[in-house]
Amino acid sequence: MNKIFKYTVVLLAVFAIASCNKDSLSSTSVITIDQQTKNEFDLWLESNFVNPYNIQVKYRYDLNETSFSYYTIPADYDCSVMLAHLVKYLCIDSYDEVAGITFTKHYFPKLFVFIGEWEYNNAGTIRLGTAEGGKKITLSGVNYLPQVISLQWGDYSTTPAENLNHYYIKTIHHEFTHILNQTKDFPTEFKQITPNDYVQDSWNASEYSGENLYKGFISAYARKDDREDFAELLALYVTNTSEQWEEWMQAASVDSEGNPASGRDLIETKMDIVKNYMKDSFQVDLDVLRSVVIRRQDEVVNGLVDLTDLTIN
Amino acid sequence: MKRNRIFTYILAGVVALFSLQSCLFEQKDEFEDSASVRMAKTLAEAKTILSQQSNGWLMYYFPDNDQYYGGYNYILKFTDEKATVWSELFDGSAESFYKMTTNNGPVLTFDTNNDHFHFFATPSGSGKNLYGDSGKYQAYRGDFEFLILSATPEEVRLKGNRSGCLVVMVPFTGEAPDAYMEAVNNCVEEIFVSDFNGTVGSTPYHIFLDLSNRQASLNAISSSDEEPEVTKVAYMYTDKGIRLYQPVTVGNSTIQELTWVEDSQKLVGTDIDLVGKLPEGWHSYDDYIGTWQLAFEGGNSFLDGIVISEREKGRTFTLSGLSNQFDMVVTYNLGSGKAQLLSQIVGNDGTYNIRAAYWDSKAGYVGYNDTIGFFLTFGENESGVDDASTIYFTDNRVWLTYVVSGFILYRMSGSTRIGASLAPWVFRTDEATGAAITAATGRLKNPTKLTRVN
Numbered sequence A: 001m002n003k004i005f006k007y008t009v010v011l012l013a014v015f016a017i018a019s020c021n022k023d024s025l026s027s028t029s030v031i032t033i034d035q036q037t038k039n040e041f042d043l044w045l046e047s048n049f050v051n052p053y054n055i056q057v058k059y060r061y062d063l064n065e066t067s068f069s070y071y072t073i074p075a076d077y078d079c080s081v082m083l084a085h086l087v088k089y090l091c092i093d094s095y096d097e098v099a100g101i102t103f104t105k106h107y108f109p110k111l112f113v114f115i116g117e118w119e120y121n122n123a124g125t126i127r128l129g130t131a132e133g134g135k136k137i138t139l140s141g142v143n144y145l146p147q148v149i150s151l152q153w154g155d156y157s158t159t160p161a162e163n164l165n166h167y168y169i170k171t172i173h174h175e176f177t178h179i180l181n182q183t184k185d186f187p188t189e190f191k192q193i194t195p196n197d198y199v200q201d202s203w204n205a206s207e208y209s210g211e212n213l214y215k216g217f218i219s220a221y222a223r224k225d226d227r228e229d230f231a232e233l234l235a236l237y238v239t240n241t242s243e244q245w246e247e248w249m250q251a252a253s254v255d256s257e258g259n260p261a262s263g264r265d266l267i268e269t270k271m272d273i274v275k276n277y278m279k280d281s282f283q284v285d286l287d288v289l290r291s292v293v294i295r296r297q298d299e300v301v302n303g304l305v306d307l308t309d310l311t312i313n
Numbered sequence B: 001m002k003r004n005r006i007f008t009y010i011l012a013g014v015v016a017l018f019s020l021q022s023c024l025f026e027q028k029d030e031f032e033d034s035a036s037v038r039m040a041k042t043l044a045e046a047k048t049i050l051s052q053q054s055n056g057w058l059m060y061y062f063p064d065n066d067q068y069y070g071g072y073n074y075i076l077k078f079t080d081e082k083a084t085v086w087s088e089l090f091d092g093s094a095e096s097f098y099k100m101t102t103n104n105g106p107v108l109t110f111d112t113n114n115d116h117f118h119f120f121a122t123p124s125g126s127g128k129n130l131y132g133d134s135g136k137y138q139a140y141r142g143d144f145e146f147l148i149l150s151a152t153p154e155e156v157r158l159k160g161n162r163s164g165c166l167v168v169m170v171p172f173t174g175e176a177p178d179a180y181m182e183a184v185n186n187c188v189e190e191i192f193v194s195d196f197n198g199t200v201g202s203t204p205y206h207i208f209l210d211l212s213n214r215q216a217s218l219n220a221i222s223s224s225d226e227e228p229e230v231t232k233v234a235y236m237y238t239d240k241g242i243r244l245y246q247p248v249t250v251g252n253s254t255i256q257e258l259t260w261v262e263d264s265q266k267l268v269g270t271d272i273d274l275v276g277k278l279p280e281g282w283h284s285y286d287d288y289i290g291t292w293q294l295a296f297e298g299g300n301s302f303l304d305g306i307v308i309s310e311r312e313k314g315r316t317f318t319l320s321g322l323s324n325q326f327d328m329v330v331t332y333n334l335g336s337g338k339a340q341l342l343s344q345i346v347g348n349d350g351t352y353n354i355r356a357a358y359w360d361s362k363a364g365y366v367g368y369n370d371t372i373g374f375f376l377t378f379g380e381n382e383s384g385v386d387d388a389s390t391i392y393f394t395d396n397r398v399w400l401t402y403v404v405s406g407f408i409l410y411r412m413s414g415s416t417r418i419g420a421s422l423a424p425w426v427f428r429t430d431e432a433t434g435a436a437i438t439a440a441t442g443r444l445k446n447p448t449k450l451t452r453v454n
Helices: A002-017 A042-053 A077-099 A100-106 A142-149 A160-183 A190-191 A202-206 A227-239 A242-251 A263-281 A287-303 B001-017 B035-052 B177-190
Strands: A056-058 A112-116 A129-132 A138-139 B055-062 B073-078 B082-087 B093-097 B099-102 B106-109 B145-151 B158-159 B165-170 B195-200 B203-210 B215-220 B230-239 B240-248 B253-260 B266-270 B271-276 B290-296 B302-312 B316-320 B328-333 B337-342 B344-349 B352-362 B366-368 B372-381 B386-395 B406-413 B416-418 B443-445 B447-452
Touching: A002 A042, A002 B001, A042 B271, A077 A100, A077 A160, A100 A160, A112 B001, A138 B406, A142 A160, A142 B035, A160 A227, A160 A263, A160 A287, A190 A227, A190 A263, A202 B366, A227 B230, A263 B386, A287 B195, B035 B099, B035 B106, B035 B158, B073 B177, B073 B230, B082 B177, B099 B372, B145 B195, B145 B366, B177 B230, B195 B266, B230 B366, B253 B271, B253 B447, B271 B352, B271 B386, B271 B447, B328 B344, B328 B443, B337 B366, B337 B443, B344 B406
Parallel strands: A056 A112, A112 A138
Antiparallel strands: A129 A138, B055 B073, B055 B165, B073 B082, B082 B093, B099 B106, B106 B145, B145 B158, B158 B165, B195 B203, B195 B271, B203 B215, B215 B230, B230 B240, B240 B253, B253 B266, B266 B271, B290 B302, B290 B447, B302 B316, B316 B328, B328 B337, B337 B372, B344 B352, B352 B366, B352 B406, B372 B386, B386 B447, B406 B416, B406 B443
């Protein structure tokens, strides 16, 4: 009896929710989209990024794409044109050449966000780029591009190629590596090689400065954690010549007091895992990729690539 | 069983609640169009208003949540897609894109970099950024995205997205943006008085201007001893005077824009008349110009034919007659009305610069810093009244360890001194008396005062 009563009440309740009006659905959406005339660069992006790869380059400031933890400003139009060419020529085209366009279409991040200034932490350090959710790469300091290429900016100024890599291109390879890792995790053995020397956010503390190589880390930032270590290895490997790499390896063989150190062995063991990971999971030979990337960056630095040309083929 | 009954009651209550619905069929829409359509319409209207003003808009721009840096002028000309921007801080103009968009309301955003417009929003780290700033990771907290509060052809009112500052734009009525900005910068230079007293309506009134931070403090002057109630508000310069961030009401009068009258050092407006009070010891630029006789310590030797003449009006003088080979530069500060003769490079000898280095002739020390030297201060006569016919040399108190008492000429490579004083570069010796005023020819030892000849 009680049960029947309960069910009746529930049933009544359901009926009671019903509306007594009949709204006809309008055929037009109530949402409108910003109408923006496409400029020359927009059309170039459409033909070089959107149509072939479904990659969007947001060079115009979009507050919601920026990090609210930093004071950011819009990227410069002319600098954005140059950087988009660099992303295409040095990264997308390199992966196309080595791994095939399907790989690039499938894995390459779908959204680039350009920010004019560097993202400054209140400690004075700068954040070069970030990757989010396997889809989006934010590149900051875009307005410095002409200065970086002409070596008028940066304390890392050895060659234009190194400077470019340091501030932008290495970041893309680095973040792309994170995206690949998010798609397919790297072997856990990697984490066991130098498990006790990761220092998280203290990576730029003075007590650790100058000791990364002989401790088995390719860069200071690689000491942050194993994921950054992995990404730094890949990014630095493909953007640097074998001579530069060998120089680092030799430096990794001695510690600050000149005694033999195991840095080289540690880095090479890690690098083997990185290479095998790329080969087994994505059929990408890192040595081939490196030769392609370096050939292309030489072409850029030697002025063989017009970074401002917006003609659509 | 008891719990079951409670449950039943609750259910019955819920049923009753749902049954309370209305069956109103004639519910009218408050607006004809959807919110999104209305927003698009507002944006389109605002855009039309902006771009139809072919002479451009004058923007009263205040960065920072508390308007800490005061305000600055921009002139903007909008086309369909782009904005051309003039600023009082930089020469010429810069062009970039702008866009009308939405973000909790209609928003005007300058969404590609503009070297003029994004200055106050551009942060910096430990090194110098492209503007030469450093150590400002929050920049000047300036805005480049604005909520549109209202837009009419007469006035556009905006609110900075980050700072919340009110930014007003009015149609630019001047002929050329560059000329307007020049007039603004003239006001920045000309208004050197910071203390103003006078009346607003019938109220005795006082305004103090913090000239370097563009902050005004305003108060009515009361006859009693009570502490006056001070209103603090940021201000900016215009082509004619100053403008307060927000109007201040005094009785029936409103203070917002004030016109600078240079001749009488006044700030005036409707019903407003405020006279600037000069700092003590202030002398005009022109007071220094003329021919002088230089006296040295001891009073026995003199140099005639010392001439102070105009170099950059209001800023620097040329001081000639100290040497036959070179002139020196005297700087002038409009705010304090004081002049300084500082250590400086007076010429070069091959690859080296010749510097007049400051010198403590008694202790025997020298130095090579551009900020150290003499104040050139007007004296007072016997009755204590300011006397425009005598200028005294006094140490400018920047060299704290020693006292500047003269100059020595040295060859310099950068900031490094090369060798001893250099024979071919000399100060004049006293031709009239033949007395050796310079122990060695490269030294100007213990000058004390200038007396006006004409």
